[in-house]
Amino acid sequence: MPKKKIIIIGAGASGLTAAGTAAVSGAEVILVEKMNIPGKKLRITGKGRCNITNIAGIRDFIEHFGKNGKFLRQAFSFFFNTELVQFLNTLGVNTVTERGGRVFPGSNDANEVTDALVQWNKKEGVKIRTNTKADKLLTDSNRITGVEIVTVTTAETDKQNKEIIKADAVILASGGASYPGTGSTGDGYSLAKSAGHSVIPVRPALIPLDTEGDTASHLEGLSLKNINVSLWINDKKNSEEFGEMVFTSRGVSGPVILTLSKTCVDSIYNKDKVFISIDLKPALDHKALDSRLIRDISSSPTKTAKNLLKGLLPERLIAVCLDQIKLNPDKTANQITAEERKKLRLWLKDFRLKVTGHRPLKEAIITAGGVDVREINPRTMESKIINGLYFAGEIIDIDADTGGYNLQAAFSTGRLAGISAASDDSITEKENDESA
Ligand SMILES: Cc1cc2nc3c(=O)[nH]c(=O)nc-3n(C[C@H](O)[C@H](O)[C@H](O)COP(=O)(O)OP(=O)(O)OC[C@H]3O[C@@H](n4cnc5c(N)ncnc54)[C@H](O)[C@@H]3O)c2cc1C
Structure with missing residues (x-):
């Protein structure tokens, strides 16, 4: 049985979680990140302390996300705050709970969380390609077939740096459009639109x-x-x-x-x-x-x-x-x-x-708007338009208050997208299609 090949676009909280999860589930995984290091935004969360999650219950979480909160129910049921804390503990990250149920790493250092996730990815065999930008999603008959990438150089990217990577599944985890210096420049919205998805207009939230x-x-x-x-x-x-x-x-x-x-x-x-x-x-x-x-x-x-x-x-x-x-x-x-x-x-x-x-969108803690939740299957995070395309994290039209809710959503949707993409269903379907 060939290994399923998966490309994850974006090495933020959701992409790192999705990539490691897919690798643990037996897939061959390439994680492309356009910045020079993974997790630039994650490293500055919670004023550098990283408010990982909150001890609130699922119902409270859903309320904090407002009208699209219900979309997250399955992702939260699949991988929630206690599972996240236990998982981070296995990576050597201890946590403390503070006022308002906010959970932080005991070290008070967001780099510790980010580095632990990166090391876990490497250990599980994920190929992390930094300075690599996903430029185009490749599709054929409503099925994802790969990604065109460009290597980011200090000079303007040129044609010679382009490369096509074939894949059975792609997880778009490219974040929102705030704090562009961290790499979250809203690229994912155009990629999603190019695949036929509707994007709810983006605007600042938590600003x-x-x-x-x-x-x-x-x-x-x-x-x-x-x-x-x-x-x-x-x-x-x-x-x-x-x-x-x-x-x-x-x-x-x-x-x-x-x-x-x-x-x-x-x-x-x-x-x-x-x-x-x-x-x-x-x-x-x-x-x-x-x-x-x-x-x-x-x-x-x-x-x-x-x-x-x-x-x-x-x-x-x-x-x-x-x-x-x-x-x-x-x-x-x-x-x-x-x-x-x-x-x-x-x-x-x-x-x-x-x-x-x-203040302008670039100064927002979170981007409101994004890929329309009605076009994503909440049980798998797979696109309802393109088979084999999945979404995770802030690129989706979800946003919550401060308190650790947004990162939990990134971890939960990343986990669900990673496991769904790695499952054999779509590769088997594809093989059946080819033999038919
Ligand atoms: C200052 C600040 C503090 C915050 N603090 C908290 C907090 O304490 N708790 C909390 O819950 N939430 C917090 N948030 C929100 C939280 O950081 C985000 O919701 C979360 O990081 C979203 O994760 P993500 O993986 O979806 O996106 P991101 O973390 O934005 O990661 C997306 C990644 O994709 C990469 N990328 C983008 N386009 C491409 C492309 N074309 N090709 C390749 N790579 C690409 C980017 O470089 C980036 O690394 C904070 C946000 C900010 C700005």
């Missing part, structure tokens, strides 16, 4: 937002913890998130903002009126906060307003607060009027920033 004026730039680098941020669209509260955010030179970022950003991006395209409201004291309702302010004022009547606020706000936020509520910083606490105290309370519960835009 920092731009805000009006210079408030954010004055606060650049300031991180706020345990705050509640609400997203308001056309004066209606759309959603809210509790957690952490950070100010940037142009606006806002951090976990809470990234989670709210997908809805924001769609609203910005619709030209809706969008603002965020930060509740800096979510643990206190208005009544409790007012009592707290009265207590602070009466216990330190001669303190200036700016010193009084030190107990309530980070230093850098004090000037912004006093400026916005127009309270003289040198006014003593006992001179603060009831009206001024009310303004202060309202501001602490509702610090608003108008959202004017979002």
Whole structure:
């Protein structure tokens, strides 16, 4: 029985998983990666710490992926978070679980995870060809037959570098279109389209937002913890998130903002009126906060307003607060009027920033849109259009919040695509076709 020959396009989280899995399942596997090393994006995930997965259940995972979450049910059922952690343990990567159920390597080093996957691929006999770009999918009568590749040189690629590799199956695991410096430049979308697939327009998800004026730039680098941020669209509260955010030179970022950003991006395209409201004291309702302010004022009547606020706000936020509520910083606490105290309370519960835009796709943590899930078999990850063509990872129209969900999807779909592609069904079908 000849070995099934499989080409995997892209050595990211999904491609490395698919390639190793296919090799373990008995296939001859070539993994082509256009960058000079595998896993460039994986190496920078989780700020270099790699939030591998989350301990949440399948139902929670599916919810985090929104409307296309159900597409992932079979892939998750096949290879989920406990299997991933066990598998990484067998490769020598220990893990720790942190706040919010986020799982990281014990070493806090994304390179450890990436290198372990690369070594596993090599051990299982996967031929990894770096500096090799997949340029064209070759098909015949709705069946994949191979891939045309070009060797990436420092000069422009030329015809001499082209090569055709024949294959029984191809797994397209070329990622999204964000952080192009890692190699994820959206090539896979054109490859998929050339094979007849529909691609849902790509746009940024998990993206920092731009805000009006210079408030954010004055606060650049300031991180706020345990705050509640609400997203308001056309004066209606759309959603809210509790957690952490950070100010940037142009606006806002951090976990809470990234989670709210997908809805924001769609609203910005619709030209809706969008603002965020930060509740800096979510643990206190208005009544409790007012009592707290009265207590602070009466216990330190001669303190200036700016010193009084030190107990309530980070230093850098004090000037912004006093400026916005127009309270003289040198006014003593006992001179603060009831009206001024009310303004202060309202501001602490509702610090608003108008959202004017979002950072470009290249800065997104994840790409929304991609190959239409209706054209992929969720049980195998095989294309419903081209036999022998499979998809894995971010190239598919799936995207979730931060928390390890996106990488788990890449690992799960990679595993399922790898095992499905290596199964003998399609090669047997092909042999039957040929003998007929
Ligand atoms: C800064 C950052 C931090 C993140 N942190 C986390 C996190 O902590 N946890 C989490 O769950 N998710 C995180 N993500 C998201 C996560 O990294 C991605 O969802 C995941 O890496 C997708 O894996 P993939 O294999 O589908 O694609 P990628 O990792 O993008 O890999 C695709 C590979 O294909 C190669 N390629 C592309 N085109 C071709 C071609 N034509 N020929 C050959 N090779 C090609 C690329 O060079 C690339 O190596 C983060 C993303 C970013 C940008």
